[in-house]
Amino acid sequence: MDHVRIEATERTPEVYFDFNGHYFSLRGEAYPEDTNAFFGPLMNQLEDYFQTLDEATITFEFELIYFNSSTAKVLMMLFELLDATAARNNAVKVHWIYEADDDNMEVLGEEYGEDLEHVDFSLVPKEA
Amino acid sequence: MRTDKIYSLSKVLQEEGILFCYSGYMTEDVLLSIGKAIKEKLMLENADKSVIRGIFSIFVEEMQNVIRYSGQMESKVSANSMLELRFGILSVGRKQLANDQESFFVACGNMVSPTDAQRLKTNLDHIQALDAQELKTLYKQTLKGKSPEGSKGAGVxxxxxxxxxxRGFEYDFIDISTDRTFFSITAYA
Incomplete structure (x- = not known):
């Protein structure tokens, strides 16, 4: 398996995981009907893959328009996973992309970013 | 239903400043369609983009609470599936607040068991007493911790x-019978 691509729906984000290219992204809306059913398998794949990395450089981009509270919990787990991966001799870059006038999405990004000790985290405002 | 009954119902809603109201069984499909209608209606009302985002977000959380936890439900179990429908009422409106500011609100109500009512009240009393910084701390702790027992979502x-x-939120409980309590929450964005 070298990549995962899931098209966006009205309530689930576009998922693109390029394992060989070390590039990962989630874009769009995230309030799935069943959060665990949607994110569970994806989280497992990431966990398994990150385990194998050593001295790797990976980039993870988030460009979310809206996410509900159960997705917020999945994102927290994902950030903890990324931080643990970065702590083990890997370089992890995270770009949190948000619409420039969306203060709430900026704050949510800041709140995830401030807990990370090893990840290179940046907030990226995007003009509409 | 008689026309005069329907008219008086719609008049009550109008007097309460309600722009949109749904009462009935709530499902994730209903959530998706109502969510779109609410966003469109608020755009027509020239609401701020940040207000629309806030209202939509509150709407999703309130609606998913009903879908997952409402105590008034019908279910049908068959060999390989289970159909569950939970009942609630949800409305979005506009209200003049005491400080002369106008606010959009999302109001939601559903039946709960007296035990759940007690648990909800304890939770909400606690949350309502917190300031912004304390809410942020509790939010992050809850995201990192395990979901409370009996919770199908994040408990957050x-x-x-x-x-x-x-602009704050309010909630209340009315005892209907020994095993039914009506719970409602109104959040002002």
Missing amino acids: GFIDIARKSK
């Missing part, structure tokens, strides 16, 4: 509602 929905309610 009400904290999220409190954080998105820029």
